[in-house]
Amino acid sequence: MGRHSCCYKQKLRKGLWSPEEDEKLIKHITKYGHGCWSSVPKLAGLQRCGKSCRLRWINYLRPDLKRGTFSQEEENLIIELHAVLGNRWSQIAAQLPGRTDNEIKNLWNSSIKKKLRQRGIDPNTHKPLSEVENNNEEKASANSKNNEKTSEGSSELSFVDADNSNTLGLAAEKPKPTSSVVLDRYSLLENSAGSTNLGNSSTHEFFLNRFHDQTSSSSCNKPSDLTGFLSFQQMNYGPNIGLSMNPNTTLFFNSNSKTTEMISDHFSTSNITSTLLPSTSILSAPARVKPSINFPSDNPFSVKFENWDSCTVSNNGRSTGNVSSASADQLQTNCSFFEANAFPWTASDCGKAEKEAHIPSSDSEIPEDIKWNEYLQTPFLLGNSGHNPGVQEMYGETKSEAQFAAEGSLSNWHHQNQQQQSLQAAEIYGKHFQRLPAATFGQFS
DNA sequence: AAGTCTTGCAACCGCGGGCTA
DNA sequence: TTAGCCCGCGGTTGCAAGACT
Numbered sequence: 484m485g486r487h488s489c490c491y492k493q494k495l496r497k498g499l500w501s502p503e504e505d506e507k508l509i510k511h512i513t514k515y516g517h518g519c520w521s522s523v524p525k526l527a528g529l530q531r532c533g534k535s536c537r538l539r540w541i542n543y544l545r546p547d548l549k550r551g552t553f554s555q556e557e558e559n560l561i562i563e564l565h566a567v568l569g570n571r572w573s574q575i576a577a578q579l580p581g582r583t584d585n586e587i588k589n590l591w592n593s594s595i596k597k598k599l600r601q602r603g604i605d606p607n608t609h610k611p612l613s614e615v616e617n618n619n620e621e622k623a624s625a626n627s628k629n630n631e632k633t634s635e636g637s638s639e640l641s642f643v644d645a646d647n648s649n650t651l652g653l654a655a656e657k658p659k660p661t662s663s664v665v666l667d668r669y670s671l672l673e674n675s676a677g678s679t680n681l682g683n684s685s686t687h688e689f690f691l692n693r694f695h696d697q698t699s700s701s702s703c704n705k706p707s708d709l710t711g712f713l714s715f716q717q718m719n720y721g722p723n724i725g726l727s728m729n730p731n732t733t734l735f736f737n738s739n740s741k742t743t744e745m746i747s748d749h750f751s752t753s754n755i756t757s758t759l760l761p762s763t764s765i766l767s768a769p770a771r772v773k774p775s776i777n778f779p780s781d782n783p784f785s786v787k788f789e790n791w792d793s794c795t796v797s798n799n800g801r802s803t804g805n806v807s808s809a810s811a812d813q814l815q816t817n818c819s820f821f822e823a824n825a826f827p828w829t830a831s832d833c834g835k836a837e838k839e840a841h842i843p844s845s846d847s848e849i850p851e852d853i854k855w856n857e858y859l860q861t862p863f864l865l866g867n868s869g870h871n872p873g874v875q876e877m878y879g880e881t882k883s884e885a886q887f888a889a890e891g892s893l894s895n896w897h898h899q900n901q902q903q904q905s906l907q908a909a910e911i912y913g914k915h916f917q918r919l920p921a922a923t924f925g926q927f928s
Numbered sequence: 929a930a931g932t933c934t935t936g937c938a939a940c941c942g943c944g945g946g947c948t949a
Numbered sequence: 950t951t952a953g954c955c956c957g958c959g960g961t962t963g964c965a966a967g968a969c970t
Contacts, residue, residue: 499938499964521955537956538939573958588959589937 496530500539504529508536509544542583549581553590561587562595566609 496504511527517540520533529536553561557579564575572584572591579587596606603612 497940519955533955534941534957535939541957542938570959584958585938592960593936 495524495532495535497535500543504531505539505544508539512540512544542585545583547581548583553582557582558590558595561591562599562609565591565595565606 500508507527507529508523511523515526517523517537520537523529523533523536524531527536531539560579561575564578568574570588572588576582576584576587591606599606599609600612604610605612605614
């Protein structure tokens with residue numbers, strides 16, 4: 484595999500980004516799109532490698548980022564998603580509009596892990612620590628036994644051991660609805676934090692609907708009559724068989740049920756809040772690097788970040804609003820300078836980016852798999868959707884002329900992102916399901 | 929007030945996969 | 950088929966700021 488050529492180049496800046504660098508990168512991307520990342524630094528006049536530019540943009544400068552502390556709902560969702568997806572931060576991030584994989588990863592490592600441990604939950608397996616310790620002890624003793632046996636020359640036994648260590652455990656380990664138990668515990672976490680309880684709009688339903696719709700609507704390799712309960716632990720045959728689950732997580736689904744219910748009394752009684760409530764985030768100042776942004780003079784809109792607590796949106800010098808630090812969403816909706824800037828990716832990006840950024844002009848252009856995924860996405864991606872009632876409410880009647888004018892470009896941005904997320908979701912849930920061989924399903928019927 | 933420890937998070941690094949010539 | 954390029958991901962590091970002694 485070839486490595487990124489920039490890795491070998493000398494005299495490239497590393498470390499924290501200066502406001503000037505941010506400004507250059509933002510200017511460049513708002514004007515031309517990123518195209519090929521490797522060419523961005525050169526075109527933008529930056530002494531950075533493309534990779535670094537990409538990272539800075541994705542993790543910090545991107546317009547749709549929701550900065551600030553994570554809400555309790557978001558944390559709970561991350562925990563639930565982690566129970567299902569493991570350390571697949573990008574996939575987890577795809578379900579949290581405005582959050583980056585890096586941010587989530589950091590949160591997990593710095594905060595959530597500790598919280599879970601404090602509450603007696605193993606953050607890796609999402610099982611009670613006591614249970615995990617017992618398992619470890621059991622495994623340790625089993626290993627020592629197997630080692631004794633393998634030392635006698637039995638290669639077969641070592642193979643079995645390897646299987647167990649991968650938690651394949653089809654015969655050895657009885658599948659348990661771990662996640663259901665864990666989720667119940669998480670609901671306690673949430674309750675203890677005094678969060679709202681939205682009952683039905685749970686992640687379980689979200690996943691179930693996704694999984695269900697995926698299996699029922701996807702035309703590729705779908706089992707025509709998927710009956711019985713699916714144990715994901717059983718499906719998780721190994722690293723290359725894609726359900727992408729934490730190997731210790733078991734979910735049960737009743738695919739026959741009209742409502743796609745999770746087969747667990749824990750789920751039926753637990754009160755999990757998983758809906759993202761964008762209003763809960765608070766814009767917090769980044770500790771170190773504060774971008775100071777000045778847009779090109781030919782740009783009809785400009786935003787000056789005097790500090791992170793307030794900014795001014797102006798249209799040709801005419802101020803259209805001064806926004807104080809109310810909430811991140813208000814900032815994003817009322818103040819985001821990105822709203823005021825068209826993102827002409829498609830115009831100047833290189834071929835590949837053009838393809839990626841292509842926005843179908845009509846429904847007929849949208850491939851089926853994207854369409855149905857949009858349906859799946861819609862209720863979940865509140866913060867990222869134009870249908871978000873919260874956002875609409877925020878716009879209210881006080882929406883300014885400039886905001887109306889700017890909306891088009893932002894909605895493009897969101898549209899693009901939604902599609903990307905839809906595609907990602909399709910990839911995550913679809914690919915994995917589609918990969919499951921018929922024989923695998925057969926085992927559950 | 930000064931030194932040390934802890935925490936949070938931005939950024940880097942290395943790797944794997946997809947694409948293309 | 951292979952090699953090179955590029956992108957994206959996940960793990961890790963380094964550092965600034967805050968907390969603590």
